[in-house]
Amino acid sequence: MTQERWTAVDRYHTDLLVRPDAVLDAAVQASAAAGLPSISVTPSQGKLLYLLAKMQGARKILEIGTLGGYSTIWLARALPDSGRLITLEADPRHAEIARANIARAGLANVVTVRLSLVMETLPQLAAEGQGPFDMIFIDADKENIPEYFTWALRLSRQGSLIIVDNVVRNGAVADPASKDASVLGVRRFNEQLAAELRVSATVMQTVGSKGYDGFTLALVISDEGERGSK
Numbered sequence: 001m002t003q004e005r006w007t008a009v010d011r012y013h014t015d016l017l018v019r020p021d022a023v024l025d026a027a028v029q030a031s032a033a034a035g036l037p038s039i040s041v042t043p044s045q046g047k048l049l050y051l052l053a054k055m056q057g058a059r060k061i062l063e064i065g066t067l068g069g070y071s072t073i074w075l076a077r078a079l080p081d082s083g084r085l086i087t088l089e090a091d092p093r094h095a096e097i098a099r100a101n102i103a104r105a106g107l108a109n110v111v112t113v114r115l116s117l118v119m120e121t122l123p124q125l126a127a128e129g130q131g132p133f134d135m136i137f138i139d140a141d142k143e144n145i146p147e148y149f150t151w152a153l154r155l156s157r158q159g160s161l162i163i164v165d166n167v168v169r170n171g172a173v174a175d176p177a178s179k180d181a182s183v184l185g186v187r188r189f190n191e192q193l194a195a196e197l198r199v200s201a202t203v204m205q206t207v208g209s210k211g212y213d214g215f216t217l218a219l220v221i222s223d224e225g226e227r228g229s230k
């Protein structure tokens, strides 16, 4: 099986199940025109995030890693009118493009882009009492996923859903000899997850227009840290 096939099948499903959307297209175009890397989630993955947020009945969502706001728009659209989404971004250029894309989507009153390093913003969110979030999407640098996940748990409640992007990395995650900093971050996270009794988790490998990768889904089953049946 080849990338060409994965892309063709992704397009087949996307053409059928993801409605043409001028706002999302404009976000992709504006991000590309500004030279942002094309590493957003794909349309089918964006819709997966939207559906998961809907299933979750999410009212408060935290996103870690905004880029041009493509996944942000998918997630924010799943919220009720009173819902709120906070998304974290350290690159001022990315944040500027994201804010414009989010405003064009009519979501400026729902979404707040917080411009700072993730590890600076997360303790601030906790201090401000912004949690608990119903859903948290971790999609920034991969080296520090374990630290972001630790904070995600602090900002969660029983029933919160934590999703982590890019946890398969073309299969490199299963190579114990890898010296790639991103792979090492994901592997450290997987060991953390295996020992974490407060969540029940699985990893879904994905193929599609963005290659071979995967998502971790972790459901917070207890906010006490006690033993549960995983």
Ligand code: SAH
Residues within 6 Å of the ligand: 039, 040, 041, 064, 065, 066, 067, 068, 069, 070, 071, 072, 088, 089, 090, 091, 094, 116, 117, 118, 119, 139, 140, 141
């Ligand atoms: N979620 C987006 C893609 C995010 S790409 C989407 O699917 O549409 C990852 C983003 O995280 C980049 O914009 C990058 O600038 C940002 N980022 C990486 N490390 C960061 C850090 N330590 N603090 C804040 N933002 C960071």
Ligand code: DHB
Residues within 6 Å of the ligand: 039, 040, 041, 139, 140, 165, 166
């Ligand atoms: C990269 C980051 C991502 O969040 C992603 O989904 C794909 C690639 C990257 O940094 O290369």
Ligand code: MG
Residues within 6 Å of the ligand: 039, 040, 041, 139, 165, 166
């Ligand atoms: Mg990603």
